[in-house]
Amino acid sequence: MWGFRPMSVLVLAGVTGSAALAQDAAGLALRFCDAVRQSSEPAAEALMTPDLQDAIARLRAADADYRRAHPEEKPPLGDGLRLTAFPDGLESCRPEAAGPSGVDLVYAPGSDPAATWRDRLVLVPGPEGGVLIADILYSPDFATRFSDWLSDAAAWK
Numbered sequence: 001m002w003g004f005r006p007m008s009v010l011v012l013a014g015v016t017g018s019a020a021l022a023q024d025a026a027g028l029a030l031r032f033c034d035a036v037r038q039s040s041e042p043a044a045e046a047l048m049t050p051d052l053q054d055a056i057a058r059l060r061a062a063d064a065d066y067r068r069a070h071p072e073e074k075p076p077l078g079d080g081l082r083l084t085a086f087p088d089g090l091e092s093c094r095p096e097a098a099g100p101s102g103v104d105l106v107y108a109p110g111s112d113p114a115a116t117w118r119d120r121l122v123l124v125p126g127p128e129g130g131v132l133i134a135d136i137l138y139s140p141d142f143a144t145r146f147s148d149w150l151s152d153a154a155a156w157k
Contacts, residue, residue: 023130025098025123029105032121032133033093041081048133049124055150056081062154076153082146085119085138100131 023031028047035043045056063077084090084107092108102123108116117139126132136146 025100025103025131026095028131029095029098029103029121033105036083036093037090044083052147055147059150059154076156082149085117
């Protein structure tokens, strides 16, 4: 299991259209948790690799095409990006363990500790010594991947 490391912050330019902060795994996880709790897809996306950002852009384009072709039906992004295994009713998100290649997040929909679930952020080195999210592995067994969900949703007809 990964040990939790203190947060370090570095300036990183040019990863996305706007400058983002490069951080170690713990710092990035905290920013991701904030983005998810605030339902801010752009903030979460800014923490991802260019490859994931490209996949999201392709999905948004497929979603726009679907909306034009099927205006009466629910489009692939009708519920937004699937940033967590169980997106509804999220009250808390906290990093549990962080390392250079990943961080486990614990989510809770309310005050019941038995209702928590875990997802894992897969991290890769980013420019300037920081880390970026390369994928998200969903609970309960970490076998379902955000990158696969993006591909499947983009191909949805």
